[in-house]
Amino acid sequence: MTDAPVVHLAQGAARGVWRDASAAFLGVPFAEPPVGEHRFAAPVPAARWEGVRDCTEYGATAQVRPLAEVTAIPEPSIPGDSILNVNVFTPAPGRADAGLPVFVWIHGGGYKAGSPASPWYDGFAFNRDGIVTVTISYRLGFDGFGWIPDAPHNRGLLDQIAALQWVRDNIATFGGDAGNVTIGGQSAGGGSVWALLLSPLARGLFHAAISHSGSLSPQPAEVARASGAAMARLAGVEWTRAGLAALTNTQLLDLTDQLEASPPPTSLADAVAGIVGGGGFGLAFTPYVDGAVLTGSVADALRDGVGADVPLLMGATAHEFTSAGPMFAPLLAAGTVADALAGTALAPVAEEYLAEYADLPGGEASVVGQLMTDTMYRMPMVRWAGLRRDAPTWLYDFCWLHAGTGLAGHCADLPFAWDNLGAERVAQSCGPDAPQALADAMHGAWVEFIRTHRAPWPTWAEGKVAMVYDAESTVRPAYALEQRLVDALDTTRA
Numbered sequence: 001m002t003d004a005p006v007v008h009l010a011q012g013a014a015r016g017v018w019r020d021a022s023a024a025f026l027g028v029p030f031a032e033p034p035v036g037e038h039r040f041a042a043p044v045p046a047a048r049w050e051g052v053r054d055c056t057e058y059g060a061t062a063q064v065r066p067l068a069e070v071t072a073i074p075e076p077s078i079p080g081d082s083i084l085n086v087n088v089f090t091p092a093p094g095r096a097d098a099g100l101p102v103f104v105w106i107h108g109g110g111y112k113a114g115s116p117a118s119p120w121y122d123g124f125a126f127n128r129d130g131i132v133t134v135t136i137s138y139r140l141g142f143d144g145f146g147w148i149p150d151a152p153h154n155r156g157l158l159d160q161i162a163a164l165q166w167v168r169d170n171i172a173t174f175g176g177d178a179g180n181v182t183i184g185g186q187s188a189g190g191g192s193v194w195a196l197l198l199s200p201l202a203r204g205l206f207h208a209a210i211s212h213s214g215s216l217s218p219q220p221a222e223v224a225r226a227s228g229a230a231m232a233r234l235a236g237v238e239w240t241r242a243g244l245a246a247l248t249n250t251q252l253l254d255l256t257d258q259l260e261a262s263p264p265p266t267s268l269a270d271a272v273a274g275i276v277g278g279g280g281f282g283l284a285f286t287p288y289v290d291g292a293v294l295t296g297s298v299a300d301a302l303r304d305g306v307g308a309d310v311p312l313l314m315g316a317t318a319h320e321f322t323s324a325g326p327m328f329a330p331l332l333a334a335g336t337v338a339d340a341l342a343g344t345a346l347a348p349v350a351e352e353y354l355a356e357y358a359d360l361p362g363g364e365a366s367v368v369g370q371l372m373t374d375t376m377y378r379m380p381m382v383r384w385a386g387l388r389r390d391a392p393t394w395l396y397d398f399c400w401l402h403a404g405t406g407l408a409g410h411c412a413d414l415p416f417a418w419d420n421l422g423a424e425r426v427a428q429s430c431g432p433d434a435p436q437a438l439a440d441a442m443h444g445a446w447v448e449f450i451r452t453h454r455a456p457w458p459t460w461a462e463g464k465v466a467m468v469y470d471a472e473s474t475v476r477p478a479y480a481l482e483q484r485l486v487d488a489l490d491t492t493r494a
Helices: 124-128 141-145 155-174 188-198 221-235 249-260 268-278 298-303 322-334 337-342 347-356 364-387 426-430 436-452 480-493
Strands: 006-008 013-015 017-019 022-029 052-054 085-090 100-106 132-136 176-186 208-212 312-317 393-398 465-469 474-477
Touching (some): 006 155, 022 124, 100 188, 141 249, 155 176, 176 188, 176 436, 188 208, 208 436, 221 249, 298 364, 322 364, 436 465
Parallel strands (some): 176 208, 208 312, 312 393, 393 465
Antiparallel strands (some): 022 085
16 A cells, blocks of 8 residues: 555544554544643534645644653653544445444543554554554643633533544545444543533434543532632633733643642541542642533432443452552551541442552552542542443443553553553553553453443443453453442442
8 A cells, every 4th residue: 555545534634644454544633732722612614624644643742741751551641733633443444335443542641641543542452453543632631621700610521522424424435424423532531522422512422432441520610610619719810811822732731730739648547538528639620510512520420321222331440549559658647548538438348459459569658549549530430330220331440450550550451452552651551561461351352342232241230240350351250349339338328
């Protein structure tokens, strides 16, 4: 294949690049750059262009800087204004009759960072297996999720919805079937999957969903409103689109760091109580209840049957943020985790919990990190699976341990699901001995789910079992301790 692949979109023609048996179209705009008159506005569909647009390099990213100097996932920041773009990987460019299933991916990053241009999200393996893959961008931080009285709410989610509308209208020219779209995401991307599953504005734009380590606790409107007002006060500008538009993204990020700063807990009891009560991380700008994009809590929506018609595959890693536990080690000099748990709603399960995690690398401090893992990710997932009742829901538990840390940490499942073990930084994040057989099993299940909207093991409602991914992957009862933690919380709140 010597001729560059060209597809014809609603906006004009786009040129991609062949990579062996599939093609990539990178940085394709789905909306106008959110600058100038479009700053803090709802996304505006990308304008038409003349000629053939070169789409052979990744476009600008909403991420200005990553969450840390070195992150688990390589997440490039690419400068530029046209940040609302998609990357399409396809084995069938220009073949509108191919009718291949479509997988749309939403990156994570705490709603303030992350990049769709990560090499971990290259769709070559899904292409090999007959799936068109799309990675999307969306506005982050205050630009995406800050409350401004005269601006649309949840702009980051509106961007995701606009990207899905673009997929609906254009994916056929890439060989994809607009009637067979699965959305997926990890961490904040997994939380975004939940937001889209429950948003009335996203109905009909996708037909199945995959949430990796997805946690969503929409901020109440009054909290989001207060955070937006606090940003304007801290910046010394009017709390309006015009006033806040005077600030660059970098300035807004710096101010966000100030808003999110809080004094560390002075006792282990306070630290554990905070984790049990709120999960562990306080992010200022995340999805919030606005009455239109998001109308209420996840639990209330699920009780009402919202999203019950959409098949869902979800799971978590065994030790998402367990490695954060050592930061609590200084507090152990004046108290034990057992005593701290005794003062919380989890007291009835404390003895069992401590016994379960007695051998964690890092000792007792790591138990506090495990508590963050469970309250932020694993417990909400079990709660929500139960609230979906008989809706088609499959769970997995990723338990492959990094040879160096002895943990299955946040993000570690992604290269296996994407069958991309050779990508940059996988050896550091997942261990140098990551088994291809595990990638074959996990990726194969994802391919089957994207094709058929069924995972190759029983649903959660059929027996409270999950696929446990490890050196030897098996289907077995799972998340029983997390369910008892949820029950203890519910009993106290009742």
